[in-house]
């Protein structure tokens with residue numbers, strides 16, 4: 269997958285430390301498509317941090333869909349800090365703060381910003397993605413299939429609103445369930461419309477994002493997939509619902525993967541990559557070892573990286589950085605700091621006997637062996653190369669057996685780092701992949717993602733997984 273992350277449009281920036289810039293962890297907004305003549309759909313994922321079906325579906329929409337007509341705006345990671353901490357809400361339930369919020373609430377700015385996006389004139393319809401318990405049924409069937417459950421439902425706050433278009437919420441929700449119910453893995457998974465009749469006095473639902481939108485005459489729906497499924501199946505169903513809504517809005521799109529359980533699984537878990545400093549370092553961490561040592565980060569400079577998808581977060585931790593992908597901790601990066609050399613962008617290699625140029629940031633598939641062509645003034649370091657005693661490892665034919673397996677980037681022992689230095693300065697890195705796959709992550713646009721700064725308290729609580737405790741969670745929806 270060679271797709272670029274779309275331009276990240278919303279970012280709060282403030283400098284904290286003198287040695288590098290940090291940002292508070294914050295949500296991103298991705299604006300896809302540009303045809304202002306068409307309709308605009310706004311999709312929100314991750315309002316609660318422990319609902320990975322919703323935020324993974326939204327992230328796939330942001331990175332793997334191309335909008336051909338109309339527009340789709342995606343906020344895939346609204347409650348990003350809670351996502352990486354695997355908590356419903358580290359500062360309480362974000363979806364209960366839309367009616368009233370005090371200025372001192374740590375989420376005041378988040379709420380203000382997302383409200384502005386929701387009420388943007390261009391937005392025609394709003395979807396808030398959730399993973400809910402059990403299976404909603406209009407009448408009681410059994411303990412997990414009944415009116416108090418949330419899974420597999422399209423939620424409306426009232427039957428219709430006085431919006432100029434798309435105000436027939438009940439009718440639209442019905443149409444969506446009809447379409448999606450043609451693509452179920454099992455009859456049990458069928459979708460129903462759930463009306464919370466919020467205006468008639470549901471105090472909890474009156475505090476939610478969708479009701480805020482609806483009160484402002486903006487058509488909005490809650491979308492609930494069942495927590496009974498593994499993440500990729502939840503995302504699959506969410507994407508079915510999203511595509512059904514896009515069809516109703518006349519939004520045309522292309523998708524880069526097949527919409528099947530397996531297609532979605534691969535799309536979620538294979539695309540976990542990071543590029544630092546405009547690709548001088550590229551790490552494919554989809555299957556990374558738990559610790560990656562001696563990563564040549566830039567001395568006394570802001571740490572600038574670009575993730576391959578918006579659920580990736582780099583969080584400072586003792587001696588290094590933790591890499592998160594949504595709810596998952598991927599790896600830890602232990603840096604070694606270098607001055608950087610910017611005098612070259614590439615090296616020449618022989619791969620299985622064939623000569624080719626490799627730009628920094630490339631990952632090159634190798635069948636048998638590779639050799640880095642000597643380059644005057646530069647020194648090559650193949651990380652883990654067994655034959656010691658050389659300062660420059662160019663001009664040597666190297667096979668997989670010549671590199672110590674424990675130095676691979678990936679757990680399977682296939683991906684290795686080739687680093688280029690000029691005197692004591694680091695110039696750049698390419699990866700060689702003995703499983704044969706070529707890839708890269710082209711940071712052609714200025715890098716705009718940076719280190720997330722957490723308060724000491726937030727850092728401290730990373731030790732334990734702060735998954736929502738059970739108890740009253742049982743029927744907690746949206």
Ligand SMILES: [Zn+2]
Pocket residue numbers: 316319397398399400745746
């Ligand atoms: Zn929810």
